[in-house]
Amino acid sequence: MKNNATIQTMLDHKSIRKYTDQKPFDEVVRTIVRAGQQAPFASQYYSLLLSRNMKKNPWKAPLLFTICVDSHKFELIMAERNWKIVTNDLTLLMFGIQDASLMAENMVIAGRSLGLASCFLGSAPYRADKIAAEYELPKRVFPLVQLTMGYPTENPPTRPRYPLSFTLFEDKYPKLDPSRVSEAMRAMDDGYLAQDYYRKAKAKIPLEGDRKETFTYDNYSWTEHICRKWGQWYPEPTELLEQLEKRGFRITKKQT
Numbered sequence: 001m002k003n004n005a006t007i008q009t010m011l012d013h014k015s016i017r018k019y020t021d022q023k024p025f026d027e028v029v030r031t032i033v034r035a036g037q038q039a040p041f042a043s044q045y046y047s048l049l050l051s052r053n054m055k056k057n058p059w060k061a062p063l064l065f066t067i068c069v070d071s072h073k074f075e076l077i078m079a080e081r082n083w084k085i086v087t088n089d090l091t092l093l094m095f096g097i098q099d100a101s102l103m104a105e106n107m108v109i110a111g112r113s114l115g116l117a118s119c120f121l122g123s124a125p126y127r128a129d130k131i132a133a134e135y136e137l138p139k140r141v142f143p144l145v146q147l148t149m150g151y152p153t154e155n156p157p158t159r160p161r162y163p164l165s166f167t168l169f170e171d172k173y174p175k176l177d178p179s180r181v182s183e184a185m186r187a188m189d190d191g192y193l194a195q196d197y198y199r200k201a202k203a204k205i206p207l208e209g210d211r212k213e214t215f216t217y218d219n220y221s222w223t224e225h226i227c228r229k230w231g232q233w234y235p236e237p238t239e240l241l242e243q244l245e246k247r248g249f250r251i252t253k254k255q256t
């Protein structure tokens with residue numbers, strides 16, 4: 001494989017959940033956000049909230065960014081030009097999520113290049129009302145994901161990924177026969193088991209319903225973990241739709 005400083009920074013990525021007390025200088029923070037902003041965008045449909053409240057931030061991180069999809073700001077711009085949004089909120093959210101995600105990952109990489117580490121937190125959409133109250137968000141601003149950042153005090157190994165052949169499909173999507181699926185599952189599971197990841201993190205997801213527990217930390221690994229998430233959690237979109245609606249986003253069909 002080719003390599004250079006940029007590629008190596010990306011290949012060294014690992015989520016970090018333990019930070020020193022050192023507060024990054026303003027210049028560092030501004031550089032990271034500026035690098036984030038320079039990500040490609042469809043319409044810069046985002047805003048970024050920052051908390052430096054180490055006492056309150058998850059893992060006492062010196063920086064907590066909350067990345068939001070922001071229709072409010074755009075509506076102000078459109079009003080200046082005597083326009084109103086007619087595009088439906090699902091489309092806007094889709095573009096907003098794309099814009100915001102690209103910016104966020106640029107920040108992760110920029111941060112890493114300056115010696116900072118980070119970890120995303122995915123629960124923000126389900127706590128959107130609480131985050132909105134905390135940051136006094138206007139309607140039409142929706143917290144998408146949070147990102148802790150700071151100087152690391154842990155150095156875990158990099159986590160496994162699928163084999164490239166299970167990710168990159170050239171010209172057409174292949175028929176994924178069971179042996180290819182098993183190979184990808186093995187790569188992930190063996191990788192996590194070799195790191196004893198779930199035992200160390202005490203992160204086994206309990207089984208709901210009639211399923212009997214047969215796994216121990218000797219064989220509980222990533223594919224079982226992810227099955228337990230998407231095989232048990234949030235069967236209905238109700239919670240998320242409620243949060244979106246509270247924030248002024250309407251995803252269900254317009255009433256006629």
Ligand SMILES: Cc1cc2nc3c(=O)[nH]c(=O)nc-3n(C[C@H](O)[C@H](O)[C@H](O)COP(=O)(O)O)c2cc1C
Pocket residue numbers: 013014015016017119120121122123145158159
């Ligand atoms: C959208 C998103 C949400 C995430 N949410 C959480 C979270 O709530 N808690 C957590 O500890 N890690 C969270 N992570 C980090 C992932 O667990 C981590 O990226 C993944 O396990 C791969 O590990 P690595 O980043 O060290 O390579 C999240 C990552 C993403 C991209």
